[in-house]
Amino acid sequence: MIRILLLSAFFVSGVSFASAQSSFIPKNLGLAINTPFDETHPLISPDGSTLYFTRVNHPENNIASKKSSAIWISQRDEKGIWSAASLAPHLNEGKHNQVLSITNDSKQILLFNDKGLSLYDADKKIISPLKIKATHDASMTGDGKQIVFSKSNKLYLTERLDDATWSAPRLIHTFTIGKITSPVLLDDGTLFFSVTRKTKSLDLCKSKRIGTDWNNWETPVFLSDTINTVASESALHTTPNGAWGYYASVTATGKSDIFVVKLYEDHPYVLVSGRILNNVSKRSVRKKDVQIMIDGTIAKNFEVNKDSGTYQVQLPFGKKYAVVAAIDHYKPVSFTVDATAYREYTTMKLDLEEIPTPYVLLKGKTLIKNMDRPIPIQAEPQIVVDGMEVDSAIIKSNGEYELKLNHGTHYYVQVVAKRFESLPAILDLKDIDGYEVIELDLQADAEKMAIISGALRDRKTGQPLSSSLKLKVEVEGVESLTAAIDSLTGNYEIRLPLKEKHIIRITAEGYYPVNEIIDVSKETSEVVIAKDLTATPIERGQVVRLNTIDVGTKVDITKSYPELDSLAKFLTAHPKIRIELGAHVESGVKTSTLKVAQEIANYIASKGVARHRIASRGYGNTKPVASNKTPEGKLLNRRVEFIFLEL
Structure with a gap:
């Protein structure tokens, strides 16, 4: 036609x-x-x-x-x-x-x-x-x-x-x-x-x-x-x-x-071509996805060379056109091309301009130095730029972060977190004149800590606990510390602050955790401790030792309240279970182990557990589990433990 x-x-x-x-x-x-x-x-x-x-x-x-x-x-x-x-x-x-x-x-x-x-x-x-x-x-x-x-x-x-x-x-x-x-x-x-x-x-x-x-x-x-x-x-x-x-x-x-x-124009259009320029720096905008828009809609016949930042578009005769280059994160400048007077194929040069978004998107991971692991969210990581905390920065639970920074200058960017030493990174944006996505991983070095590792075992069989039991290593009173558990080997590793005494345990479905004391209160440099954690199957006749109670000439159970509170909470959640609490001492110690067992039972009952569900026994030194000839054996013999009587 x-x-x-x-x-x-x-x-x-x-x-x-x-x-x-x-x-x-x-x-x-x-x-x-x-x-x-x-x-x-x-x-x-x-x-x-x-x-x-x-x-x-x-x-x-x-x-x-x-x-x-x-x-x-x-x-x-x-x-x-x-x-x-x-x-x-x-x-x-x-x-x-x-x-x-x-x-x-x-x-x-x-x-x-x-x-x-x-x-x-x-x-x-x-x-x-x-x-x-x-x-x-x-x-x-x-x-x-x-x-x-x-x-x-x-x-x-x-x-x-x-x-x-x-x-x-x-x-x-x-x-x-x-x-x-x-x-x-x-x-x-x-x-x-x-x-x-x-x-x-x-x-x-x-x-x-x-x-x-x-x-x-x-x-x-x-x-x-x-x-x-x-x-x-x-x-x-x-x-x-x-x-x-x-x-x-x-x-x-x-x-x-x-x-x-x-005889007739077989190319009935004006071929408009030129560069796509940054309106601020006047440099070509390269390596961007570009759509040439004519009167608000995508042009039917256009080409863009992303490497050179150039374009060409065909504009049919007989109209005026508003021509823009649409690029994500740029505001286009509209140019008018008047093709009403043309009746023969013509070429025209026209540079299109884009007003750049004034910032770049910085994104990456917040990582523990020398470890391909994110800084745990419990450490409350924050992004700091030039010494100032950036409220607009987003840090996800998987350690990924992102924030916007104006281009045209350089910055010191770092991640700060509890128990971590920040390592600043220099980010130079002086030569950047438009929106870009820049990836930069930020690292922080963990403070000197005790590295505790070992196996997670069934106390009854000594075999590794299955990962299907929803295993979790807990630190008494601290939710921000988490352990890495290898699903193949069943081993765990956790980092604990120095100059403190910690109680850790492994929780697993169908098992009662055994608390273990990790005392690094006198350590000042990084220390590595091997410690297997055990959990006792909840079965009739199984014995669980309460490791935080030391039965000596004087017994202070107040220091063991967290462990006793956990036991009370467990009994409340399992109303059919009855237990027997037994207190033991080493040879030569004159302490009423019955009174110790009763005091503990009464404390648990005060937390809402029926007293008749807790039997109290004082065994004195009649059931040693180790030799009383060594300090280590005596420590093992001074103990409080409970037995599952009814389930």
């Missing part, structure tokens, strides 16, 4: 239009092709690189210079310049030669010579006469299956048969406009031809098939008087899309020359 409208506008507007659009003015192809002799019947190859034409009575026409015609060719280079014409190899036979048509694949050329219509095979490089009674006013379709030719005002058709012969010509149309010559048929059904006027000069006309019927044709119309002159114009051949026409026209010298003219 666009093509038809442009053709119509061209034919109607005539000289005034052509004067404004130079490509629509016929152009003589110049001395490389035109000579003082007649040049007629131009034919452009499908790829537009070769021009065939007939030269009349030239002294180099091989057979004879007088009353001869030969086919010549010229090649067009990458700059669009035609080479000096030369005789076409293989196409000339006899005294009279004329090129008429070429197939779309360039493998067959329809000729007219002394033998009549002939077909040149480009692969075999041979000319074969066609047994068709036709005139030299002929044209072949692009697929090589039909040939039309004219006699007077009549148009005939012959078709290639399966056996490579041609059907008998049949009349398909009679034009009332007058005698027609030099017909040229395009693949879209358009037929260009010359008509003899009353002045006996030739003017170019066009018609078009209606539908698929060869018998129905549109009323012919003459081409613009920019093309048709008072002299004669004939044999108009076009490029495959019909945009450019090559034809013969008699000049003021009385000789025929080859001309070229644009």
Whole structure:
């Protein structure tokens, strides 16, 4: 539809239009092709690189210079310049030669010579006469299956048969406009031809098939008087899309020359191109995903080179456009391109500008130095920039963080956390002028601590506890300290502050934890302690030792309240369980172990546990578990433990 409208506008507007659009003015192809002799019947190859034409009575026409015609060719280079014409190899036979048509694949050329219509095979490089009674006013379709030719005002058709012969010509149309010559048929059904006027000069006309019927044709119309002159114009051949026409026209010298003219604009747009610039720094914005927007919507035909920060976009004729480059985290500056006055393909340079977001997004992980582990959230990590805590920084539970920093300067960025020594990182943003995502892991060195590790075992069997039991290492009174548990080996590791005494235990489903005392109160440098943690299965007859109670000459159970509170909480959660509390001493110690057991039972009962659920026993030194001859054995014998009686 666009093509038809442009053709119509061209034919109607005539000289005034052509004067404004130079490509629509016929152009003589110049001395490389035109000579003082007649040049007629131009034919452009499908790829537009070769021009065939007939030269009349030239002294180099091989057979004879007088009353001869030969086919010549010229090649067009990458700059669009035609080479000096030369005789076409293989196409000339006899005294009279004329090129008429070429197939779309360039493998067959329809000729007219002394033998009549002939077909040149480009692969075999041979000319074969066609047994068709036709005139030299002929044209072949692009697929090589039909040939039309004219006699007077009549148009005939012959078709290639399966056996490579041609059907008998049949009349398909009679034009009332007058005698027609030099017909040229395009693949879209358009037929260009010359008509003899009353002045006996030739003017170019066009018609078009209606539908698929060869018998129905549109009323012919003459081409613009920019093309048709008072002299004669004939044999108009076009490029495959019909945009450019090559034809013969008699000049003021009385000789025929080859001309070229644009028939319609096959690139009906302004091609706008340029750089995409940062509005502040005026540097190209590179390596960004860019959408070219036209009047608020994504352009249909645009390209962006991310490496160079350049673009190009096609803007159809006839409108004004608001053009912007849309980039995430940039505010576009709108530019107006006025294409209302253009009717011919034009290029235009226009740099688009983007107002940058004034910050970068800094993100990464907060890590323990030399360990690929995040700083635990219980350590309350905070992001500090240039010595100031940044409230807008986000730190996730997995240790990932992000914050926004204005570009154009440099910063000292660090993560601070409880029990960690911060390690500042320098971030230089002086050369950054737009939004970027910068990844930077921040590290902090853990304070000197005690590293406790070991196995997690079933106290009854001595075997490792299964990871399916939801294992968790707890530190009495401190929720911020967590242990790493290897699900394959069942081993754990935890870091505990120095200069303190800690109670740790392992919790597991179906087990009661055994508290272990880790005393690093006198340590000042990092220490490594191996300590297996055990848990006792909740089964009748199983014994659990309360390790925080030391039964000596004087017993102070107040220091053991946290462990006793845990036992009370456990009994409250399991109302059917009954236990026996037993107190033991080493040999030689005179302490009422019964009173110790009763005091402990009474304290647990004060927490809401029925007293009858707790039996109290004082065993004195009657049940030692180790030798009383060593300090270590005596310590093991001084103990309080309970037994599961009923579940």
